[in-house]
Amino acid sequence: MPLISTTTKGVFVIAVTPFTSDGAIDFDSLDRVTDFYFESGADGLTILGMMGEAPKLTQAESREVARRVIARAGGKPVVVGVSAGGLAALGELSDAVMDMGAAGVMVAPPTSLNTNESIEGYYAQVTNRLGKDVPVVLQDFPLSTKVVISNPCLGKIIEANPSIVMLKHEDWPGLAKISYLRDAEAKGRRRISILCGNGGIFLPEEMARGADGAMTGFGFPEMMVQVCKLMEAGETERAQDIFDAYLPLVRYEQQPGAGLAVRKYVLAKRGAIASAAMRAPAAPLAPAAVAEVETLLRRLAARLAAIGA
Numbered sequence: 001m002p003l004i005s006t007t008t009k010g011v012f013v014i015a016v017t018p019f020t021s022d023g024a025i026d027f028d029s030l031d032r033v034t035d036f037y038f039e040s041g042a043d044g045l046t047i048l049g050m051m052g053e054a055p056k057l058t059q060a061e062s063r064e065v066a067r068r069v070i071a072r073a074g075g076k077p078v079v080v081g082v083s084a085g086g087l088a089a090l091g092e093l094s095d096a097v098m099d100m101g102a103a104g105v106m107v108a109p110p111t112s113l114n115t116n117e118s119i120e121g122y123y124a125q126v127t128n129r130l131g132k133d134v135p136v137v138l139q140d141f142p143l144s145t146k147v148v149i150s151n152p153c154l155g156k157i158i159e160a161n162p163s164i165v166m167l168k169h170e171d172w173p174g175l176a177k178i179s180y181l182r183d184a185e186a187k188g189r190r191r192i193s194i195l196c197g198n199g200g201i202f203l204p205e206e207m208a209r210g211a212d213g214a215m216t217g218f219g220f221p222e223m224m225v226q227v228c229k230l231m232e233a234g235e236t237e238r239a240q241d242i243f244d245a246y247l248p249l250v251r252y253e254q255q256p257g258a259g260l261a262v263r264k265y266v267l268a269k270r271g272a273i274a275s276a277a278m279r280a281p282a283a284p285l286a287p288a289a290v291a292e293v294e295t296l297l298r299r300l301a302a303r304l305a306a307i308g309a
Contacts, residue, residue, distance in 0.1 A: 219266030
């Protein structure tokens with residue numbers, strides 16, 4: 001399986017972890033949704049992320065999910081989220097998944113980091129533990145981690161740790177951070193790949209600022225694939241038309257605490273997973289929310305037909 005690099009681009013879908021109604025991992029659905037993502041045009045997958053309910057899995061379950069997806073991917077790149085409170089657990093899972101053929105690992109900063117020096121020191125420890133041959137995705141998601149990585153701090157981390165080859169950009173507002181990184185590269189700093197998250201809600205603008213693609217989830221991953229390809233080809237108006245058609249559902253998925261339930265409901269409705277179940281603690285969509293999602297899906301179909309997409 002190819003490793004991710006500083007030139008990696010495209011759409012790496014953040015994969016859901018399917019569960020049965022009693023909370024067990026649904027491995028048949030895991031195979032099915034892996035196929036679904038690639039059939040939708042994904043260039044790669046990222047598993048065991050925050051929206052993959054990774055904190056709810058045991059280490060043994062995480063390894064088994066990784067083994068199953070990497071094998072099912074058939075040589076296509078799979079990045080594995082290995083974030084943990086300590087380096088022992090992080091390193092153990094990283095070693096295991098890289099031996100399985102993962103394309104790289106994703107690491108978010110622990111919530112305890114509250115100074116530039118502690119953030120810089122943490123990523124130095126991570127890259128030292130993993131070794132120079134393990135490609136690392138730095139997940140910059142302060143809305144969740146509460147760790148704010150300033151532009152100068154991020155620049156120092158990039159310069160000091162060559163094995164960090166990609167930024168998963170989820171700062172908000174964060175478009176200026178993309179411009180900062182690309183401007184710094186134009187002045188001589190080494191390049192890194194930038195794939196963006198936040199459910200794709202700013203995807204056209206992020207691509208216009210210099211992002212290489214998306215690393216996030218959505219019930220219709222083909223939208224992200226289309227928008228990224230069109231933006232790269234310079235067909236910005238067509239990209240925006242397609243994005244705008246999906247935007248009400250993208251917006252609805254952004255609800256804190258409910259977004260994953262919406263996404264899983266849509267994926268189940270599309271046949272990608274057998275059940276929208278989440279592992280406890282979690283709450284399914286309320287009937288009123290289901291009705292709202294159904295309205296959004298009906299209107300989406302009409303808009304896509306109107307623009308010939």
